[in-house]
Amino acid sequence: MNPSLKDFFNExxxxxxxxxxxxxxxxxxxxxxxxxxxxxxxxxxGSTRPVFxxxxxxxxxxxxxxxxxxxxxxxxxxxxxxxSEQTPAxxxxxxxxxxxxxxxxxxxxxxxxxx
Amino acid sequence: MEFDRELIVxxxxxxxxxxxAIVKHYSPMxxxxxxxxxxxxxDVEDLAQDVFLKLFARIEQVRPDENFPGWLARVTVNTCxxxxxxxxxxxxxxxxxxxxxxxxxxxxxxxAFGKARIALQGLDPKLRIPLILKEVxxxxxxxxxxxxxxxxxxxxxxxxxxxxxxxxxxxxx
Numbered sequence: 001m002n003p004s005l006k007d008f009f010n011e012x013x014x015x016x017x018x019x020x021x022x023x024x025x026x027x028x029x030x031x032x033x034x035x036x037x038x039x040x041x042x043x044x045x046g047s048t049r050p051v052f053x054x055x056x057x058x059x060x061x062x063x064x065x066x067x068x069x070x071x072x073x074x075x076x077x078x079x080x081x082x083x084s085e086q087t088p089a090x091x092x093x094x095x096x097x098x099x100x101x102x103x104x105x106x107x108x109x110x111x112x113x114x115x
Numbered sequence: 116m117e118f119d120r121e122l123i124v125x126x127x128x129x130x131x132x133x134x135x136a137i138v139k140h141y142s143p144m145x146x147x148x149x150x151x152x153x154x155x156x157x158d159v160e161d162l163a164q165d166v167f168l169k170l171f172a173r174i175e176q177v178r179p180d181e182n183f184p185g186w187l188a189r190v191t192v193n194t195c196x197x198x199x200x201x202x203x204x205x206x207x208x209x210x211x212x213x214x215x216x217x218x219x220x221x222x223x224x225x226x227a228f229g230k231a232r233i234a235l236q237g238l239d240p241k242l243r244i245p246l247i248l249k250e251v252x253x254x255x256x257x258x259x260x261x262x263x264x265x266x267x268x269x270x271x272x273x274x275x276x277x278x279x280x281x282x283x284x285x286x287x288x
Binding site: 024 | 131134135138139142143146149150151156159160164168171172228231232247250285
């Protein structure tokens with residue numbers, strides 16, 4: 001190796017920084033600071049927080065809809081409105097009960113009408 | 116070795132006094148290594164803090180029977196490598212997109228050491244780090260390979276290229 005480069009590297013060996021007496025105190029303070037910020041929000045990088053927040057909100061809305069809105073309503077709005085205009089015979093036919101045999105059905109309908 | 120093992124086991128258990136003892140015992144070594152690559156005290160101190168934060172974030176990965184100083188040297192050199200790459204990118208960006216300054220006085224001609232320093236700073240960190248570890252830190256090729264996670268052949272190739280490039284920049288045969 002070139003002598004001037006050798007001298008340069010020898011000179012570089014002398015250039016060393018040493019820690020001051022409070023260095024470990026500062027490091028420990030940073031470690032404690034890091035430990036106190038371990039909640040999920042602190043872990044998420046700042047740039048992705050809006051996206052994460054929106055996703056979380058949508059998820060909560062979906063869960064709320066699943067819980068509070070029944071999937072098959074027993075009585076919808078239209079059914080409830082029409083029910084007030086139904087005659088007893090129509091109500092009987094639309095009740096969803098098992099339909100009896102022809103003659104029996106006729107007798108029952110007639111009985112409802114007579115009433 | 117026994118000292119390291121006991122401290123590491125205690126630090127892994129979250130013992131703050133053990134963590135503090137590790138920082139106190141190993142900070143001169145970490146400072147010395149970082150000083151080889153950075154010239155300002157503030158940079159050296161900031162990077163040394165980062166090294167210890169990384170160390171305690173990954174303390175679970177350290178096996179108590181492992182060569183702890185070697186492991187710490189690897190973390191330190193990798194931290195320096197990342198920072199040198201970032202600095203290099205910033206410098207390139209500033210040269211391309213930054214403001215143009217017209218010097219009011221002609222820059223002074225650097226002395227022989229100044230030229231060597233500038234030439235060394237111009238080297239790619241991939242070449243600069245092994246060269247400094249070899250010439251200044253006086254590590255063997257095997258130690259450099261272990262510290263940088265490279266093969267010994269790869270280290271030799273990088274050392275050869277670094278010396279050749281440095282000689283080229285300094286205009287020497």
